Amino acid sequence: MDLFETVKQWFWYDWIMLMFRLIGSTSLMITTVNFHADITLPLWALIFWQIIAFSVPWLCLLLNYKYYLLTEIIFSGGLILYLTSLFPEAYLAFLPSAFLIAVNSAHKSYRWSGPVTILLIPTLIKVLSHQSDYLIMMIHIGLVYAIGFAFHLLVVNHRQSEVIREQNTVLEQYLSQIERITLAEERNRLSKDLHDTVGHSYTSIIMGLETLRPELSMEAGEQKLDSLLNLARKGIDEVRGYLHQLESPQETLPLLHSLQQLGEEFQAHAKVSVRFRTFGEEYPLPKQAKMAFFRCLQESLTNAVRHGQSTEITVSLQFEQRHIRLEVQDNGIGTEKWQDGFGLNAMKERAMNLQGQVSVYTKHGEGTLVTCTLPRQVELSDEVIRLLIVDDQPFIRESLRTILEGHRDLQVVGLAEDGEQAIELCEQCQPQLVLMDLDLPHMDGISASKKIKQTWPHIRILILTTFQDTEQALEVLRSGADGYLLKSIEPRELAENIRLVYRGGTLIDQEMSHKLFEKLEMDKNETELLKPKTTENYDLTPREIEILQLVSKGLRYKTIASKLYLSDGTVRNYASTAYLKLGVRNREEAIQKALEAGFLS
Structure with a gap:
């Protein structure tokens, strides 16, 4: 200075x-x-x-x-x-x-x-x-x-x-944002509860009354039925109106507007410079994705001032065809030994629930770069996803069809009550995605999934069940299923997850994923004592290995970005992910680990 x-x-x-x-x-x-x-x-x-x-x-x-x-x-x-x-x-x-x-x-x-x-x-x-x-x-x-x-x-x-x-100012800003997030999440929870209880009950009543119509022969009975149906439909419309009123103003704003508003408020209170950059054309996002980006930016801004002592922060929001990326770069002091705190773990969990990821690159004297990437999850305007619903309960099948066909890009082409019928309908209807229950008569969901995948590998299978059995979930995923969800999921999230799996993503319910990771970690500790790792163990992608090879030659991230025609932030993101997979903290340790594993020649 x-x-x-x-x-x-x-x-x-x-x-x-x-x-x-x-x-x-x-x-x-x-x-x-x-x-x-x-x-x-x-x-x-x-x-x-x-x-x-x-x-x-x-x-x-x-x-x-x-x-x-x-x-x-x-x-x-x-x-x-x-x-x-x-x-x-x-x-x-x-x-x-x-x-x-x-x-x-x-x-x-x-x-x-x-x-x-x-x-x-x-x-x-x-x-x-x-x-x-x-x-x-x-x-x-x-x-x-x-x-x-x-x-x-x-x-x-x-x-x-x-x-x-100064610390009180940052704390007041942080508490204000926590209060806003808490209110938004409470509204979201309450809207889900209403939707899954009252809304579901009204839907069941309407569907049940419709099934009674053929059994009524007298005109008075039909009039009474019509009156009950009208009353039920009016009730569900009122419930939907209440749900819309519960939505917070933050959720109704476009993503860029809400993030800029957060940055301006933080800049005014914390006395730091927050600069925004936008790439690509903004498109609508689900409220879960908006909340994830909002929370990520809030936590990154707070950490930049509280721990990094930053005076300038640059926020970049990139709208690309298949994903959205938020990058928060500060000019703080950085650190050699980064440790995930409660806030960052919460950010990563939110991103993971949406099949995204959060990475952090930091080095002493170079500031900190936080990157949050989420896949795009919107309705497909130019194509329709053909669905097959497999469940042994007729009421569940009809309810799912009613819910899903309310979306323009989802079409239910068949309903099956067991695994054998599911295989027959796959041949007849050629669905693109199967919603499969596990507890089925004649042939269970696991056996049916294996046979469907063997015959039609291109068909995506999303398990939708009531039970949280880790052994069963692992067997399902080994059978070739592309996702594992619980029936308690909110209908709007179900539609978004169907689109995600259809595009090639793999999806596991959040609560189940925690249990699976715990089980896998226990199994790993029991079976892998001093086993040397290979490229398969580290699960590095070709791009991550390529960047590690360039890093080992002493090239800086900006040089690598220019050489590979990527942005500097993207290269840092790849490097951070590779470091995370290798279990190292910096480039020196990464080069040494990569040499030992045989990635570098």
């Missing part, structure tokens, strides 16, 4: 000390010129000495307070000792220096700067100038030192108050 940047960060007390120093040095210089006839040294030499006594300690103060104290005592003290040998009253010129020494005696340096200033220098002055008023001189210097130390305490208190005020 240069001198100009340092001066720009000064507070009022820094300017007071500079003015105090200027006034004292200027007064001494004028007095020296007036009495130069009685001075033994040449005038130019004495003026030069005074300039050094003024400038050198002040420059040292910008580096370290200990250097300042030593140079102030040596240069200013030496000058006063010389002048008092000629003029005993010249000790008064040392008073500004005594004040500044006390002000800048940080930590416990006052234990030695005080005795040197109050006792040693007056003693030397008495010896050299035969000063008769030694006690008065020591009292004057001691009193000025005490005033300077009191001013020092005032400065320390002011600095601590500024730090507390």
Whole structure:
């Protein structure tokens, strides 16, 4: 940091000390010129000495307070000792220096700067100038030192108050965002509960009443049935109206607008510069994706100020054909050893639930880059997904068909009540995705999934069941199924997950995924004792290996990005993911691990 940047960060007390120093040095210089006839040294030499006594300690103060104290005592003290040998009253010129020494005696340096200033220098002055008023001189210097130390305490208190005020500002902003997120999630939870209970009940009533119509022969019975149906439909419309009213204003805003609003509020409260960049044309997103990006930006901004001490933050939002990426780059201090906290774990969990990922790149002196990437999940305007629903309960089959056919891009082409019928309908209807229950008569869902995948590998299979059995879930996934969800899922999320699986994604219910990961980790600890890892164990992609090879050659990320025609943030994202898979913290460890594993030649 240069001198100009340092001066720009000064507070009022820094300017007071500079003015105090200027006034004292200027007064001494004028007095020296007036009495130069009685001075033994040449005038130019004495003026030069005074300039050094003024400038050198002040420059040292910008580096370290200990250097300042030593140079102030040596240069200013030496000058006063010389002048008092000629003029005993010249000790008064040392008073500004005594004040500044006390002000800048940080930590416990006052234990030695005080005795040197109050006792040693007056003693030397008495010896050299035969000063008769030694006690008065020591009292004057001691009193000025005490005033300077009191001013020092005032400065320390002011600095601590500024730090507390800044932290309180960030904390208030963080609490405000937490309150907003909590309200939004509570609205979301309540809307789900209403939708899954009251809405589901109304749907069941309507479907049940419709099935009674053929059994009613009298006109009065049909009129009564129509009246009940109208009442039920009116009730479900009212429920939907309440659900829309429960949506928070944040959820109704476009993603870019809500993120910019968050950045502007944070910039106003935390006193940092937040700059936005957008790439691509914005398109609608589900509210779960909006909330994930909102939460990711909120946590990244807070961490950048609280832990990274950043002053400038750049937020980039990229809308691409198949995914959306949010990058938050700060100019903070960074860190060599990054540890995921509660907030970052929550960000990663949100992204994982939407089949996305969050990565963090940080290095000491280079700031921090947080990247959140989510796949695009919207209705397909140019194609329709053909669905086959397999469930042994007729009511569940009909309910799912009613719910899913409310979406333009979803079409139910068949209903099956067991595994054997599901295989027959796959041949007849050629569905693109099968919603499969597990507990089926004649042939269960696992066996049916295996046969469907063997015969029609292109058909995507999404298990939709009631049970949370980890052994069963692992067997299902090994059989070739592309997803595992619970029937308690909210209908809108079901439609979005169907689109995701149809595009090639793999999906596992959040609660089930935690159980599966715990089981797999336990199995891994039991079976893999000291087994050396290979490329298959690390599960690195070809692109990640390519970037590791370029990193091993000493190339910087910007050079790699230019060479591969990628953005700098994308290369950092690939590198961070590779480091995570290898279980390393930096490029040196990654190169060593890659050499041991045989990735690098």
